[in-house]
Amino acid sequence: xxxxxxxxxxxxGQVVEEPDTLAALLAGFACLDGLKALVHGGGRAATRIASxxxxxxxxxxxxxxxxxxxLNVVTMVYGGLVNKTVVARLQSMGVNALGLTGADLNYMLxxxxxxxxxxxxxxxxxxxxxxxxxxxxxxxxVVPVLAPLxxxxxxxxxxxxxxxxxxEAATAFARHFDVTLTFxxxxxxxxxxxxxxxxxxxxxxxxxxxxxxADGTIQGGMIPKLENAFAAIDSGVSRVVITRADxxxxxSGTVIV
Amino acid sequence: xxxxxxxxxxxxGQVVEEPDTLAALLAGFACLDGLKALVHGGGRAATRIASxxxxxxxxxxxxxxxxxxxLNVVTMVYGGLVNKTVVARLQSMGVNALGLTGADLNYMLxxxxxxxxxxxxxxxxxxxxxxxxxxxxxxxxVVPVLAPLxxxxxxxxxxxxxxxxxxEAATAFARHFDVTLTFxxxxxxxxxxxxxxxxxxxxxxxxxxxxxxADGTIQGGMIPKLENAFAAIDSGVSRVVITRADxxxxxSGTVIV
Numbered sequence: 001x002x003x004x005x006x007x008x009x010x011x012x013g014q015v016v017e018e019p020d021t022l023a024a025l026l027a028g029f030a031c032l033d034g035l036k037a038l039v040h041g042g043g044r045a046a047t048r049i050a051s052x053x054x055x056x057x058x059x060x061x062x063x064x065x066x067x068x069x070x071l072n073v074v075t076m077v078y079g080g081l082v083n084k085t086v087v088a089r090l091q092s093m094g095v096n097a098l099g100l101t102g103a104d105l106n107y108m109l110x111x112x113x114x115x116x117x118x119x120x121x122x123x124x125x126x127x128x129x130x131x132x133x134x135x136x137x138x139x140x141x142v143v144p145v146l147a148p149l150x151x152x153x154x155x156x157x158x159x160x161x162x163x164x165x166x167x168e169a170a171t172a173f174a175r176h177f178d179v180t181l182t183f184x185x186x187x188x189x190x191x192x193x194x195x196x197x198x199x200x201x202x203x204x205x206x207x208x209x210x211x212x213x214a215d216g217t218i219q220g221g222m223i224p225k226l227e228n229a230f231a232a233i234d235s236g237v238s239r240v241v242i243t244r245a246d247x248x249x250x251x252s253g254t255v256i257v
Numbered sequence: 258x259x260x261x262x263x264x265x266x267x268x269x270g271q272v273v274e275e276p277d278t279l280a281a282l283l284a285g286f287a288c289l290d291g292l293k294a295l296v297h298g299g300g301r302a303a304t305r306i307a308s309x310x311x312x313x314x315x316x317x318x319x320x321x322x323x324x325x326x327x328l329n330v331v332t333m334v335y336g337g338l339v340n341k342t343v344v345a346r347l348q349s350m351g352v353n354a355l356g357l358t359g360a361d362l363n364y365m366l367x368x369x370x371x372x373x374x375x376x377x378x379x380x381x382x383x384x385x386x387x388x389x390x391x392x393x394x395x396x397x398x399v400v401p402v403l404a405p406l407x408x409x410x411x412x413x414x415x416x417x418x419x420x421x422x423x424x425e426a427a428t429a430f431a432r433h434f435d436v437t438l439t440f441x442x443x444x445x446x447x448x449x450x451x452x453x454x455x456x457x458x459x460x461x462x463x464x465x466x467x468x469x470x471a472d473g474t475i476q477g478g479m480i481p482k483l484e485n486a487f488a489a490i491d492s493g494v495s496r497v498v499i500t501r502a503d504x505x506x507x508x509s510g511t512v513i514v
Contacts, residue, residue, distance in 0.1 A: 049333075053309050072338055076306075079356075080337020081329055084406065084414055088360040092412035098362050099336075103345040104355045105399065133397070140390070142362065149341065155349035157341055 006177035010166035013041035028248035030093040041162040042082040066121040102150030110150035124158025129172035174236035184245040189254035263434035267423035270298035285505035287350040298419040299339040359407030367407035381415025386429035431493035441502040446511035
């Protein structure tokens, strides 16, 4: 039996925290045909609210160090403020959204990251994804809206990078569906010239990726994003796309094969 | 066909915000046999975090006035911090919890309360409860954990009293299940003498309620709680119990008939 198509869209904090870009994203997302799910970040809002609460944000290599006070902030901001704002907005557009953290339905279990050079605190590395109940809900037209939070099965929430949530969820859903995973960010795709928004690389494979990393064309946060993308393809995801949030539903962007 | 039994437990903010009382509550709740759901408050945590953010809490007749800043706080605190803390704890006890606001699965839609003498702001009066998908999930062993938040169907979250959420959910679930609705608070039940914790009124009907209200035995926040309870019974809920959180699963408390 041919699998049904499922679109999983990941958007970063910047998109969901600005009213204009959020509205554009949700309008595009609501118009996508067929089965779908949304994964969101929220780091900027977390940093802003933490700061208002007198809690300092500390980042190491782009990842948030999450002590107990910061865990409470991200649980509030990702699981509450950002997630429910998106869910309510989608419902108003006729999308039957269901906001989830990994603790809900026990769908994504993780292990607190072991302390090596850096103690990231309450940060979770994904151990297991249970997509059975979720897949049934998706088939019934429910649209999961996934916050970047997991749990350790021992009563603690854990902070998990939204790109990781997206690729882990995509991989798990690939057992049930023909999955396209789209990462939205502020550029139209992976650019060969960072100063030229039109220099989108239409398609990228491992060989080209290695060459671009070696010559510095691809650098910084784009490297783990693409590594995640290749890992997802290796694990059964049909197609990974990197594009800008307002280009959803068009053919633009970089396709990872 | 006889309906399956479903226990809906409502706990106030004081119980879920203190680690000791929360642990006792969740231990009792996890041990309840059969199908169940939990409804929680969180007002004290909302007041505390609002205050840390420089936002003043204003109450009128025990109800929170919810301006836009306060709506963001309750969305964070009820939908994120309190809800996900409870869900993660329940998962660690083998309870397959699913945290929900009214926007999730569009299960509880409300109307922003019209301004009369008081402008309560973003406070929702329940218009419609859709329990179909939720009832299916409950039959599969999923345990809904309901935050005191609804939505207006036009993209806005609304603040709704947790007692109201509990009785509206109980009424909707009564179409599918034989529902017992239990309100937990800090006393062992409805007391005939507020200074004597052992003076629990074992059973109360409308007539006795009217008499106790008239002579001042029952007053304050207990009056709307009991009015909610009688309304739930009138709408098909089999049994309403008022008791202390640590007495869950025992026969103590006041039964409303």
